[in-house]
Amino acid sequence: MKLKIRTLYTTKIAIMKHIAWCLLLLSQCALGQIAKEDDLNDISGNPYLLKDWCEGVVRFTSGRTVNQFKLKFDCLKNMLLMQFNGSAFAAESKVQEFVMYPKNKDSLLFRRGFPQTDKTSESTYFQLLWQGKASLLRLPARNIIEEKQIVTVNGRISRRMEEVEYYYLYQNGALTLLPADRVALPEQFSDKKQPVAEFIAAHQLKMHSPDDFVQVVKKYNELLAGQ
Known part of the structure; x- marks a missing residue:
């Protein structure tokens, strides 16, 4: 009995260390992102791909996989957000890919590490829609539109987010905008x-x-x- 209790305790400690490791990685970017939020307060619109948090799986470049977090994708910043126990964090640079599982919808696979283009970098997340000799990638994004004819109460020009998406063909190590x-x-x-x-x-x-x-x-x- 003592051996069983000790084994359960050891397993629990290992799980807590695993979660703590993930939170430590995530928090590396959290403070920097919070500082930028004020710049977006006067922009109307929804930056997120999906309104609600989703169950998901995150895979790191080290090969480590975690599924304890709920996920959200910020299209405006091309950023993965992860939630644990009510606290949200910006995922750090060692994430290789992630899968979101929306309710009553197909899963969404996002990956990065593709060649740089005039609109993207190697750290840009793309949704992988079709994989083959020639793969299809989708980049959901947001454009900021200034409505100069509308001025807010504090004297600023009204701004809103416009939903846009770009499609790329990935073939022979190169990306082509379709x-x-x-x-x-x-x-x-x-x-x-x-x-x-x-x-x-x-x-x-x-x-x-x-x-x-x-x-x-x-x-x-x-x-x-x-x-």
Whole structure:
């Protein structure tokens, strides 16, 4: 009995140390992020991908995986937030990827470490929509719009967040921004542009949704496989 109690106690201590380690990593960025919040107080709109906190899994570059935290993704700052016992923290740089599990929706996988572009860096999180020889990445973001015709009570120009999203093709170690234009899009698929254009026309895709882009990239992978 004493051995069993000691084993349970040891296990509990190990779990608490594991959680403490995670909180220590997260808190490294928390103070810096709090200092920036005041700059956003006068901007209307929702910066988060999803309104509610979600269950999730976080994987670090060391290979360590944790699932004790609830997750939220800030599209404005491209930042992962993690919650534990009611306290929220900004995830630090050693996070490699994370998965969010919204209620009654499909899971969302985000990953970073992709090549730098004019809009992104290697630390930018992308949602992985399709993985293959050519992968499809989605970047949900927010633009800040100044409404100069509207002035707030404190004399500042009114600002609001506009939801935007960008799609990238990841192939041969490079990222290519995909235009949300059904006519211009096939040009990004080099020698496969003609069959891709025909596929878009045949399925009447408007390129207004993630599913439209998934269908196109999936078709492109099929064409590559058939070479």
